[in-house]
Amino acid sequence: MNTKLIAALAASAAATALFVTGCSDSGTSSTPSSTGSAAPAPAAGKSTASVDGKEFTAKFDTICAKQGGVLALSLTDLANATYGNLSVSATVEGDAVQAVAIGGTQGGSNGLPYAVGYGNGQPGGSAKLAKDGNTFRITGEGVSADMTNPLAGPTTAKFDITFACTTIA
Template identity: 60%
Template sequence: MRSNRIAAVTTAAAAALALLVTGCSDNNTTTPASPISTTGNSTAQVDGKTIDARFDTTCAEQAGTLALALTDLDNTTYGNLSVSATIQGGDTVQAVAIAGTKGGDSGTPYALGYGAGAPGGTAKLTKNGTTYTVTGEGIGGVDLTNPLAGPKNIPFEITFACTTVVKG
């Protein structure tokens, strides 16, 4: 069961990384011909609290899979922060990952994930033009000071404000 949760987080993180490697992320110095999105009103809330971040937003679609990513590579609380979602067939959330190099329990990296078909968690998508909102519950990391408590479900709401969706 734990390997399914790790696979879900890994899948979503890999989608975000793939977007970044392709050079489609916005650094607010774009030219009109650049196929990227602006920071706009992209936001992430976890457990009812808005994450304080300056997100770069990346949105790309290829072969029926939509990959959405928010990044803040110098976040005060979470270090290198990545928030991502993978959507299949236009409306099915396959994976969600929120990960930071710091900010987790007991000094560990921060991690929250959802994977379709894996036990625990939920996710649904709503769309308004090119703004995508993913809501649900993800599986949070284990508190190392109390590992017997196991992982916990944590609610999230992520808004990906895409001015452009790159088609591949």
């Protein structure tokens, strides 16, 4: 997956997050995990996101909307101290995760944008969905790139995201 595709996926996720209207639920994530293992399961009703075992310190607004058989899930923090405009989103069709995008306007190498993406059928990633009522947990592996050295090629990053939806529009 090339860096242009990763950037496009992150931009698409951010646009989806801003375009989708529906439920909104504010939640604050906990302190970053100091271990390299997967993030602990979130408290009930909390939306959280972590990459490579490090949980984002963010105050997320959660948006959940369904049209036809496609569920759009989004977490946004438009004033994140580390990542600027931080967006975490996923699309789910049935029980299959179609796409995941994690992007920030800053926080990448040398102050550049931050992005991790997964697209169903694209090389270099995977995603699994677990549902509990209106709470959706997506775990897997996405693709990222160091934008300061695009010739280095993509790297992989593990993600663990919980979308705690109060309602689904």
